[in-house]
Amino acid sequence: MNGAISVVGIGADGWDGLPARSRRVLGSAEVLIGGPRQLDLLPAAECPGERIAWPSPLRPAVPGLFAAHEGRTIAVLASGDPTFYGIGRTLAETVGAERLNVLPHPSSVSYACARLGWALEAVETVSLVGRPLAGLSASLHDGRRLLVLSAGAETPAEVAGLLREKGFGGTRMRVLEQLGSDRERIVDGVDGVDGTADTWPHERVDPLNVIALDLVRSPEALRLGAVPGLPDEAYEHDGQLTKRYVRAATLAALAPAPGELLWDIGGGSGSIGVEWMRTDRSCRAVAVEKDPVRAARIARNAAALGVPALQVVTASAPDGLAALPTPDAVFIGGGLTAPGLLDACWGALPAGGRLVANTVTLESEALLARWYGEHGGELVRLAVAQAVPVGGFTGWRQAMPVTQWSVTKAGAGA
Incomplete structure:
Protein backbone atom coordinates (compact mmCIF):
# COMPACT_ATOMS: atom_id res chain seq x y z
CA MET A 1 0.00 0.00 0.00
CA ASN A 2 1.71 3.18 -1.19
CA GLY A 3 1.94 5.67 1.66
CA ALA A 4 0.15 3.27 3.98
CA ILE A 5 -0.28 4.08 7.66
CA SER A 6 -0.34 1.00 9.87
CA VAL A 7 -2.86 1.19 12.70
CA VAL A 8 -2.00 -1.42 15.31
CA GLY A 9 -4.37 -2.43 18.08
CA ILE A 10 -2.75 -3.16 21.42
CA GLY A 11 -4.29 -4.45 24.63
CA ALA A 12 -3.57 -3.92 28.30
CA ASP A 13 -1.17 -6.90 28.07
CA GLY A 14 1.09 -4.75 25.88
CA TRP A 15 3.92 -6.14 23.80
CA ASP A 16 3.51 -9.67 25.15
CA GLY A 17 -0.05 -9.88 23.80
CA LEU A 18 0.76 -8.78 20.24
CA PRO A 19 0.88 -11.27 17.36
CA ALA A 20 4.07 -11.56 15.33
CA ARG A 21 2.81 -9.45 12.44
CA SER A 22 1.92 -6.51 14.69
CA ARG A 23 5.34 -6.75 16.36
CA ARG A 24 7.10 -6.67 13.01
CA VAL A 25 5.16 -3.58 11.90
CA LEU A 26 5.88 -1.72 15.13
CA GLY A 27 9.52 -2.79 15.20
CA SER A 28 10.17 -1.54 11.67
CA ALA A 29 8.23 1.74 11.92
CA GLU A 30 10.30 4.91 11.71
CA VAL A 31 7.53 6.90 13.45
CA LEU A 32 5.31 5.61 16.27
CA ILE A 33 2.22 7.71 17.09
CA GLY A 34 -0.20 7.10 19.95
CA GLY A 35 -1.35 8.04 23.39
CA PRO A 36 1.29 8.09 26.14
CA ARG A 37 -0.21 4.96 27.73
CA GLN A 38 0.02 2.96 24.51
CA LEU A 39 3.53 4.20 23.68
CA ASP A 40 4.75 3.22 27.14
CA LEU A 41 3.72 -0.38 26.44
CA LEU A 42 6.37 -0.75 23.71
CA PRO A 43 9.92 -1.82 24.67
CA ALA A 44 12.50 0.65 23.38
CA ALA A 45 14.88 -2.07 22.24
CA GLU A 46 12.25 -3.71 20.05
CA CYS A 47 10.65 -0.49 18.78
CA PRO A 48 13.38 2.14 18.18
CA GLY A 49 11.25 4.46 16.02
CA GLU A 50 10.61 8.11 16.90
CA ARG A 51 7.74 8.36 19.37
CA ILE A 52 5.10 11.08 19.05
CA ALA A 53 2.17 11.53 21.45
CA TRP A 54 -1.11 12.71 19.99
CA PRO A 55 -1.60 16.48 20.26
CA SER A 56 -4.80 18.02 21.64
CA PRO A 57 -7.20 18.70 20.00
CA LEU A 58 -6.45 15.58 18.00
CA ARG A 59 -8.63 15.63 14.87
CA PRO A 60 -7.52 19.02 13.44
CA ALA A 61 -3.86 18.05 13.89
CA VAL A 62 -4.02 14.69 12.07
CA PRO A 63 -3.46 15.82 8.42
CA GLY A 64 -0.53 18.07 9.32
CA LEU A 65 1.05 15.46 11.56
CA PHE A 66 1.12 12.84 8.80
CA ALA A 67 2.19 15.38 6.17
CA ALA A 68 5.20 16.28 8.34
CA HIS A 69 6.37 12.66 8.21
CA GLU A 70 5.51 11.90 4.60
CA GLY A 71 7.85 9.29 3.15
CA ARG A 72 8.59 7.63 6.49
CA THR A 73 7.02 4.37 7.69
CA ILE A 74 4.34 5.30 10.23
CA ALA A 75 2.57 3.11 12.78
CA VAL A 76 -0.28 4.35 14.93
CA LEU A 77 -1.12 2.64 18.21
CA ALA A 78 -4.73 2.17 19.26
CA SER A 79 -6.45 0.54 22.21
CA GLY A 80 -7.88 -2.85 21.24
CA ASP A 81 -9.77 -2.84 17.96
CA PRO A 82 -8.95 0.53 16.28
CA THR A 83 -12.25 0.66 14.39
CA PHE A 84 -14.45 0.02 17.46
CA TYR A 85 -14.91 3.41 19.16
CA GLY A 86 -11.24 4.02 18.39
CA ILE A 87 -8.83 6.13 16.37
CA GLY A 88 -9.53 4.11 13.22
CA ARG A 89 -12.66 6.07 12.37
CA THR A 90 -10.96 9.43 12.82
CA LEU A 91 -8.06 8.40 10.59
CA ALA A 92 -10.36 7.00 7.90
CA GLU A 93 -12.29 10.29 7.82
CA THR A 94 -9.22 12.54 7.83
CA VAL A 95 -6.57 10.78 5.72
CA GLY A 96 -8.73 8.21 3.86
CA ALA A 97 -9.49 4.57 4.55
CA GLU A 98 -7.45 3.52 1.50
CA ARG A 99 -4.24 4.63 3.25
CA LEU A 100 -4.84 2.54 6.37
CA ASN A 101 -3.47 -0.91 7.12
CA VAL A 102 -5.41 -1.87 10.26
CA LEU A 103 -4.20 -4.70 12.49
CA PRO A 104 -6.91 -5.17 15.14
CA HIS A 105 -6.56 -6.62 18.63
CA PRO A 106 -9.49 -8.03 20.65
CA SER A 107 -11.61 -5.14 21.93
CA SER A 108 -12.40 -4.62 25.61
CA VAL A 109 -16.00 -5.56 24.77
CA SER A 110 -14.88 -8.91 23.34
CA TYR A 111 -12.85 -9.56 26.48
CA ALA A 112 -15.75 -8.52 28.74
CA CYS A 113 -18.23 -10.83 27.02
CA ALA A 114 -15.72 -13.68 27.21
CA ARG A 115 -15.28 -13.17 30.96
CA LEU A 116 -19.01 -12.82 31.68
CA GLY A 117 -20.25 -15.52 29.33
CA TRP A 118 -22.41 -12.99 27.47
CA ALA A 119 -23.25 -13.34 23.77
CA LEU A 120 -21.51 -10.40 22.07
CA GLU A 121 -24.24 -9.98 19.44
CA ALA A 122 -26.93 -9.70 22.14
CA VAL A 123 -25.23 -6.94 24.14
CA GLU A 124 -25.52 -3.22 23.49
CA THR A 125 -22.40 -1.11 23.95
CA VAL A 126 -22.46 2.53 25.01
CA SER A 127 -19.32 4.65 25.11
CA LEU A 128 -18.92 7.42 27.68
CA VAL A 129 -15.42 8.29 26.50
CA GLY A 130 -15.66 11.94 25.53
CA ARG A 131 -19.46 11.72 25.66
CA PRO A 132 -21.97 12.97 28.24
CA LEU A 133 -23.26 10.60 30.92
CA ALA A 134 -26.84 11.55 29.97
CA GLY A 135 -26.48 9.65 26.70
CA LEU A 136 -26.72 6.39 28.63
CA SER A 137 -30.37 7.09 29.53
CA ALA A 138 -31.70 6.23 26.06
CA SER A 139 -30.40 2.65 26.40
CA LEU A 140 -32.04 1.84 29.72
CA HIS A 141 -34.59 -0.95 29.22
CA ASP A 142 -35.59 -3.55 31.79
CA GLY A 143 -33.93 -6.93 31.32
CA ARG A 144 -31.30 -5.75 28.84
CA ARG A 145 -27.54 -6.16 29.16
CA LEU A 146 -25.27 -3.18 28.57
CA LEU A 147 -21.52 -2.78 28.38
CA VAL A 148 -20.38 0.76 29.11
CA LEU A 149 -16.96 1.95 27.91
CA SER A 150 -15.80 3.98 30.87
CA ALA A 151 -14.28 7.46 30.74
CA GLY A 152 -12.19 6.90 33.86
CA ALA A 153 -11.87 5.89 37.48
CA GLU A 154 -15.03 7.68 38.66
CA THR A 155 -17.33 6.65 35.80
CA PRO A 156 -18.83 3.55 37.50
CA ALA A 157 -19.94 5.61 40.53
CA GLU A 158 -21.44 8.22 38.18
CA VAL A 159 -23.26 5.49 36.22
CA ALA A 160 -24.64 4.08 39.50
CA GLY A 161 -25.97 7.54 40.37
CA LEU A 162 -27.69 7.92 37.00
CA LEU A 163 -29.25 4.46 37.30
CA ARG A 164 -30.68 5.33 40.73
CA GLU A 165 -32.06 8.61 39.37
CA LYS A 166 -33.77 6.85 36.45
CA GLY A 167 -35.36 4.12 38.58
CA PHE A 168 -32.84 1.39 37.76
CA GLY A 169 -31.25 1.14 41.21
CA GLY A 170 -31.68 -2.65 41.31
CA THR A 171 -29.40 -3.08 38.28
CA ARG A 172 -26.57 -5.58 38.77
CA MET A 173 -23.22 -3.82 38.29
CA ARG A 174 -19.77 -5.24 37.71
CA VAL A 175 -16.61 -3.41 36.66
CA LEU A 176 -13.96 -5.22 34.63
CA GLU A 177 -10.52 -3.65 35.00
CA GLN A 178 -7.36 -3.98 32.86
CA LEU A 179 -8.95 -6.58 30.58
CA GLY A 180 -6.42 -8.88 28.94
CA SER A 181 -3.54 -8.01 31.27
CA ASP A 182 -2.10 -9.87 34.26
CA ARG A 183 -3.72 -7.17 36.45
CA GLU A 184 -7.21 -8.01 35.21
CA ARG A 185 -9.94 -8.25 37.85
CA ILE A 186 -13.69 -7.91 38.28
CA VAL A 187 -14.89 -5.37 40.85
CA ASP A 188 -18.22 -6.29 42.43
CA GLY A 189 -19.98 -5.50 45.71
CA VAL A 190 -18.39 -6.10 49.10
CA ASP A 191 -18.41 -9.08 51.48
CA GLY A 192 -19.62 -11.40 48.74
CA VAL A 193 -22.79 -9.39 48.06
CA ASP A 194 -23.60 -8.65 44.41
CA GLY A 195 -23.02 -5.05 43.44
CA THR A 196 -26.06 -3.01 42.39
CA ALA A 197 -26.53 0.62 41.51
CA ASP A 198 -28.35 1.12 44.83
CA THR A 199 -25.49 -0.32 46.87
CA TRP A 200 -22.44 0.47 44.71
CA PRO A 201 -19.64 1.10 47.23
CA HIS A 202 -16.67 2.09 45.04
CA GLU A 203 -16.07 5.81 44.43
CA ARG A 204 -13.02 5.08 42.27
CA VAL A 205 -11.69 2.05 40.40
CA ASP A 206 -8.85 1.47 37.93
CA PRO A 207 -9.21 4.08 35.15
CA LEU A 208 -9.03 1.39 32.45
CA ASN A 209 -12.39 -0.31 32.93
CA VAL A 210 -15.61 -1.52 31.30
CA ILE A 211 -18.92 -1.51 33.20
CA ALA A 212 -21.28 -4.47 32.84
CA LEU A 213 -24.96 -3.81 33.58
CA ASP A 214 -27.85 -6.26 33.95
CA LEU A 215 -30.65 -3.69 33.86
CA VAL A 216 -33.51 -3.89 36.35
CA ARG A 217 -36.22 -1.20 36.37
CA SER A 218 -38.14 -0.41 39.52
CA PRO A 219 -41.93 -1.05 39.14
CA GLU A 220 -42.51 2.55 40.26
CA ALA A 221 -40.28 4.06 37.56
CA LEU A 222 -41.87 5.47 34.40
CA ARG A 223 -41.55 2.93 31.59
CA LEU A 224 -40.11 4.37 28.40
CA GLY A 225 -40.49 2.22 25.30
CA ALA A 226 -38.18 1.95 22.32
CA VAL A 227 -40.60 3.45 19.76
CA PRO A 228 -42.04 6.97 19.41
CA GLY A 229 -45.00 7.89 21.57
CA LEU A 230 -43.43 8.23 25.02
CA PRO A 231 -45.81 9.09 27.88
Missing part, protein backbone atom coordinates in the same frame (compact mmCIF):
# COMPACT_ATOMS: atom_id res chain seq x y z
CA ASP A 232 -46.53 12.81 28.10
CA GLU A 233 -45.33 12.81 31.71
CA ALA A 234 -41.83 11.93 30.47
CA TYR A 235 -41.52 15.57 29.42
CA GLU A 236 -41.17 18.83 31.30
CA HIS A 237 -43.52 21.23 29.52
CA ASP A 238 -45.75 24.28 29.84
CA GLY A 239 -48.60 22.87 27.76
CA GLN A 240 -46.76 23.31 24.45
CA LEU A 241 -46.30 19.61 23.82
CA THR A 242 -47.23 17.44 20.85
CA LYS A 243 -49.35 14.90 22.70
CA ARG A 244 -48.47 11.23 22.76
CA TYR A 245 -50.77 9.78 20.09
CA VAL A 246 -50.33 12.66 17.66
CA ARG A 247 -46.56 12.49 18.31
CA ALA A 248 -46.47 8.81 17.38
CA ALA A 249 -48.36 9.51 14.15
CA THR A 250 -46.08 12.46 13.39
CA LEU A 251 -42.89 10.42 13.82
CA ALA A 252 -44.37 7.70 11.59
CA ALA A 253 -44.95 10.33 8.88
CA LEU A 254 -41.44 11.75 9.31
CA ALA A 255 -40.02 8.21 8.94
CA PRO A 256 -36.58 8.67 10.54
CA ALA A 257 -33.72 6.51 9.26
CA PRO A 258 -30.21 6.08 10.72
CA GLY A 259 -27.92 9.06 10.22
CA GLU A 260 -30.64 11.49 9.13
CA LEU A 261 -31.07 15.09 10.29
CA LEU A 262 -34.37 16.66 11.37
CA TRP A 263 -35.33 20.30 11.72
CA ASP A 264 -37.90 20.57 14.53
CA ILE A 265 -39.35 24.06 14.06
CA GLY A 266 -41.33 25.64 16.86
CA GLY A 267 -39.79 23.07 19.19
CA GLY A 268 -42.03 23.76 22.22
CA SER A 269 -40.86 21.02 24.58
CA GLY A 270 -38.68 19.29 22.00
CA SER A 271 -40.62 16.03 21.96
CA ILE A 272 -40.47 15.46 18.19
CA GLY A 273 -36.72 16.07 18.00
CA VAL A 274 -36.10 13.96 21.11
CA GLU A 275 -38.03 10.97 19.83
CA TRP A 276 -36.54 11.30 16.34
CA MET A 277 -33.06 10.95 17.91
CA ARG A 278 -34.12 8.07 20.16
CA THR A 279 -34.99 5.93 17.11
CA ASP A 280 -31.28 5.44 16.35
CA ARG A 281 -28.07 6.61 17.99
CA SER A 282 -26.87 8.13 14.69
CA CYS A 283 -29.99 10.29 14.12
CA ARG A 284 -29.52 14.05 14.59
CA ALA A 285 -31.95 16.89 15.22
CA VAL A 286 -31.99 20.67 15.49
CA ALA A 287 -34.82 22.25 17.48
CA VAL A 288 -35.58 25.87 16.55
CA GLU A 289 -37.45 27.74 19.30
CA LYS A 290 -37.71 31.52 19.69
CA ASP A 291 -38.64 31.51 23.40
CA PRO A 292 -35.43 31.19 25.47
CA VAL A 293 -37.31 29.64 28.41
CA ARG A 294 -38.70 26.92 26.16
CA ALA A 295 -35.34 26.50 24.43
CA ALA A 296 -33.71 25.77 27.79
CA ARG A 297 -36.52 23.33 28.58
CA ILE A 298 -35.90 21.48 25.30
CA ALA A 299 -32.25 21.00 26.27
CA ARG A 300 -33.25 19.63 29.67
CA ASN A 301 -35.75 17.20 28.11
CA ALA A 302 -33.13 16.03 25.61
CA ALA A 303 -30.62 15.31 28.39
CA ALA A 304 -33.20 13.61 30.61
CA LEU A 305 -34.31 11.30 27.80
CA GLY A 306 -30.84 10.30 26.68
CA VAL A 307 -30.20 12.48 23.61
CA PRO A 308 -28.11 15.38 24.95
CA ALA A 309 -26.62 15.96 21.48
CA LEU A 310 -29.91 17.49 20.27
CA GLN A 311 -28.98 20.98 19.06
CA VAL A 312 -31.18 23.84 20.25
CA VAL A 313 -31.24 27.09 18.27
CA THR A 314 -32.91 30.00 20.03
CA ALA A 315 -34.27 32.01 17.10
CA SER A 316 -37.39 32.81 15.13
CA ALA A 317 -38.12 30.90 11.95
CA PRO A 318 -37.47 31.35 9.11
CA ASP A 319 -34.67 33.76 10.15
CA GLY A 320 -32.90 31.13 12.26
CA LEU A 321 -32.83 28.53 9.49
CA ALA A 322 -30.32 30.06 7.10
CA ALA A 323 -27.16 28.72 8.79
CA LEU A 324 -28.46 25.22 9.52
CA PRO A 325 -27.16 22.13 7.68
CA THR A 326 -29.40 20.61 5.00
CA PRO A 327 -32.16 18.52 6.61
CA ASP A 328 -33.45 15.13 5.57
CA ALA A 329 -36.82 15.97 7.13
CA VAL A 330 -38.58 19.02 8.56
CA PHE A 331 -41.32 19.15 11.16
CA ILE A 332 -43.27 22.37 11.68
CA GLY A 333 -45.15 22.32 14.95
CA GLY A 334 -45.70 26.03 15.36
CA GLY A 335 -45.54 29.34 13.51
CA LEU A 336 -46.90 28.01 10.23
CA THR A 337 -48.33 31.38 9.23
CA ALA A 338 -45.01 33.20 9.72
CA PRO A 339 -44.24 34.89 6.39
CA GLY A 340 -41.94 32.76 4.25
CA LEU A 341 -41.63 29.83 6.68
CA LEU A 342 -43.06 27.10 4.46
CA ASP A 343 -41.18 28.48 1.45
CA ALA A 344 -37.88 28.43 3.37
CA CYS A 345 -38.41 24.89 4.62
CA TRP A 346 -39.43 23.62 1.20
CA GLY A 347 -36.44 25.30 -0.41
CA ALA A 348 -34.05 23.77 2.13
CA LEU A 349 -35.25 20.21 1.59
CA PRO A 350 -33.37 18.10 -0.97
CA ALA A 351 -35.18 15.79 -3.36
CA GLY A 352 -36.56 12.89 -1.33
CA GLY A 353 -36.73 14.99 1.84
CA ARG A 354 -39.90 14.87 3.95
CA LEU A 355 -41.92 17.69 5.42
CA VAL A 356 -44.61 17.23 8.06
CA ALA A 357 -46.66 20.10 9.48
CA ASN A 358 -49.31 19.99 12.22
CA THR A 359 -51.88 22.62 13.10
CA VAL A 360 -55.09 23.12 15.07
CA THR A 361 -56.14 26.52 13.64
CA LEU A 362 -58.35 27.22 10.63
CA GLU A 363 -55.92 29.80 9.25
CA SER A 364 -52.99 27.37 9.19
CA GLU A 365 -55.24 24.59 7.94
CA ALA A 366 -56.17 26.71 4.93
CA LEU A 367 -52.46 27.28 4.23
CA LEU A 368 -51.75 23.55 4.40
CA ALA A 369 -54.69 22.84 2.10
CA ARG A 370 -53.21 25.21 -0.49
CA TRP A 371 -49.76 23.61 -0.31
CA TYR A 372 -51.36 20.18 -0.49
CA GLY A 373 -53.10 21.26 -3.68
CA GLU A 374 -49.80 22.43 -5.17
CA HIS A 375 -47.43 19.66 -4.04
CA GLY A 376 -49.58 16.65 -3.16
CA GLY A 377 -48.67 14.39 -0.29
CA GLU A 378 -51.20 13.43 2.39
CA LEU A 379 -53.58 15.70 4.26
CA VAL A 380 -55.17 14.04 7.27
CA ARG A 381 -57.09 15.03 10.38
CA LEU A 382 -56.11 13.33 13.62
CA ALA A 383 -58.75 13.21 16.36
CA VAL A 384 -58.16 11.68 19.78
CA ALA A 385 -60.74 11.23 22.53
CA GLN A 386 -60.05 9.96 26.05
CA ALA A 387 -62.40 8.28 28.47
CA VAL A 388 -63.08 10.46 31.54
CA PRO A 389 -65.48 10.28 34.49
CA VAL A 390 -68.91 11.86 33.89
CA GLY A 391 -70.61 11.82 37.26
CA GLY A 392 -70.85 8.16 38.15
CA PHE A 393 -70.35 7.13 34.52
CA THR A 394 -67.68 7.38 31.85
CA GLY A 395 -67.70 9.48 28.69
CA TRP A 396 -65.43 10.69 25.95
CA ARG A 397 -63.50 13.97 26.08
CA GLN A 398 -62.44 15.10 22.63
CA ALA A 399 -59.09 16.85 22.18
CA MET A 400 -58.76 19.54 19.51
CA PRO A 401 -58.37 17.79 16.15
CA VAL A 402 -54.97 18.17 14.48
CA THR A 403 -54.63 18.69 10.75
CA GLN A 404 -51.42 17.14 9.41
CA TRP A 405 -49.85 17.58 6.00
CA SER A 406 -47.00 15.24 5.06
CA VAL A 407 -45.17 15.24 1.75
CA THR A 408 -41.99 13.94 0.13
CA LYS A 409 -40.24 16.40 -2.16
CA ALA A 410 -40.08 15.10 -5.69
CA GLY A 411 -37.00 15.20 -7.93
CA ALA A 412 -33.91 13.22 -8.77
CA GLY A 413 -33.24 10.60 -6.11
CA ALA A 414 -36.67 11.00 -4.52
